[in-house]
Amino acid sequence: IDLAVAALACDQTRILTLQNSSGANNIRFPHLNSNPDDHQLSHAGPAAGDSRNEWARRQTWYAQKFRRLLDGMAAVREGEGTLLDNSLVLWCSELAQGATHSHDNMPFLIAGSCGGALRTGRWVQFGGRNHNDLLMTIAQAFGHPVQSFGDPDYCTGVLDTLLA
DSSP, rough: HHHHHHHHTTTSSOOOOOOOOSSOOOOOOOGGGGGGGGGHHHTTTTTTHHHHHHHHHHHHHHHHHHHHHHHHHHTETTEEEEEEOOOEEEEESSSHHHTBBBOOOOOOOOEEEETTBBOSSOOOOOTTTTTTHHHHHHHHHHOOOOOOOSSSSOOOOOOOGGOO
């Protein structure tokens, strides 16, 4: 994470992908005293309390790493703002619910305002919209007026309320 922030700060790159693992992994978390297979835990349904709690501990660990990235970017001054202000950072997963492989109510977390192109500091819901619309919105925030992203059948339009 520190190397990623340094690369962005030094303008060695303007695009960064941090992938912790694939969804179908066998990672264990001994540093969290959590040894079950990660993939199996991700399939724990809402009624599997102990497994869900263990899964939540792991997701909290990932959130702390995400926070470290954001804090590092916020500490780098760029003009009137920070590296984070001038960036867009997206945190997401490939599924909303591992037990059912559902994409319904998929959570996405966006940080940074993309140089003022995005309205920030809000929690918004877009019930029934596909993530293709989010990706079109991100492209437009970066100045690319795309009309579709991926399969056009899943594109209904830009999420205007995200744009400043």
